[in-house]
Amino acid sequence: MLFRQIRAEGDRNFAYLIGDEAAPEGGVKDCAIKECAIVDASYAPQRVLEEAQAHGLGVRYVISTHSHPDHIAGNDYLLERTDAVEVMHESSPRVCRQMVQDNDELELGSLRLRFLHTPGHIPDHVCVLAGGKLLTGDILFVGKVGGTGSHFPGSDPRQQWDSLQRLLQLDPATEVWPGHDYGAAPSSTIGREAAGNPFLLCKTFEEFVYLKAHWAEYKKAHGIP
Numbered sequence: 001m002l003f004r005q006i007r008a009e010g011d012r013n014f015a016y017l018i019g020d021e022a023a024p025e026g027g028v029k030d031c032a033i034k035e036c037a038i039v040d041a042s043y044a045p046q047r048v049l050e051e052a053q054a055h056g057l058g059v060r061y062v063i064s065t066h067s068h069p070d071h072i073a074g075n076d077y078l079l080e081r082t083d084a085v086e087v088m089h090e091s092s093p094r095v096c097r098q099m100v101q102d103n104d105e106l107e108l109g110s111l112r113l114r115f116l117h118t119p120g121h122i123p124d125h126v127c128v129l130a131g132g133k134l135l136t137g138d139i140l141f142v143g144k145v146g147g148t149g150s151h152f153p154g155s156d157p158r159q160q161w162d163s164l165q166r167l168l169q170l171d172p173a174t175e176v177w178p179g180h181d182y183g184a185a186p187s188s189t190i191g192r193e194a195a196g197n198p199f200l201l202c203k204t205f206e207e208f209v210y211l212k213a214h215w216a217e218y219k220k221a222h223g224i225p
């Protein structure tokens with residue numbers, strides 16, 4: 001599995017390239033299907049496409065974790081230049097060739113991409129699980145969580161809490177790869193977030209909502225940038 005996290009301008013956005021360079025089982029190496037998925041191309045679709053081409057990978061899927069403009073900004077560029085299928089959650093306002101539901105899986109060479117519907121920041125949000133790596137978009141960042149409130153139409157802190165509790169059920173070794181570089185490191189694990197992310201340490205929904213409302217003071221008190 002080839003995996004690349006690519007800085008994609010915008011608001012410290014991250015784009016991702018997930019590729020399978022392996023030959024299919026029993027296949028002839030020269031006939032191997034070498035394909036990739038691009039997730040949240042954001043403002044760097046050209047750079048991500050060049051990276052795919054440098055590895056000899058055809059783009060099979062163009063996936064967005066959710067429909068916020070900074071995450072789908074690069075999709076049209078990629079769809080105009082490749083035969084890729086655009087993939088988003090079925091509730092997305094953007095009509096795609098492939099609309100997925102919770103727990104749907106897509107094959108990518110010998111890999112499987114699993115989609116977890118994780119609303120809260122926005123109703124159409126999905127996380128993408130690929131070979132022990134979880135692309136968490138804007139629901140979970142390193143040491144922080146995605147925004148809710150009047151700036152984010154359709155957001156719902158209760159749904160976000162439920163989505164985060166669900167992610168906490170994953171194997172602690174699952175790697176966390178967020179949609180923005182907002183944390184102390186560009187990636188983490190579910191175990192590390194469970195042990196250190198203040199929002200995931202909240203014991204109740206009420207505590208979670210209180211922390212969201214008082215995050216500025218909390219950050220100041222704990223020296224978090």
Ligand SMILES: [Zn+2]
Binds near residue numbers: 066
């Ligand atoms: Zn967003």
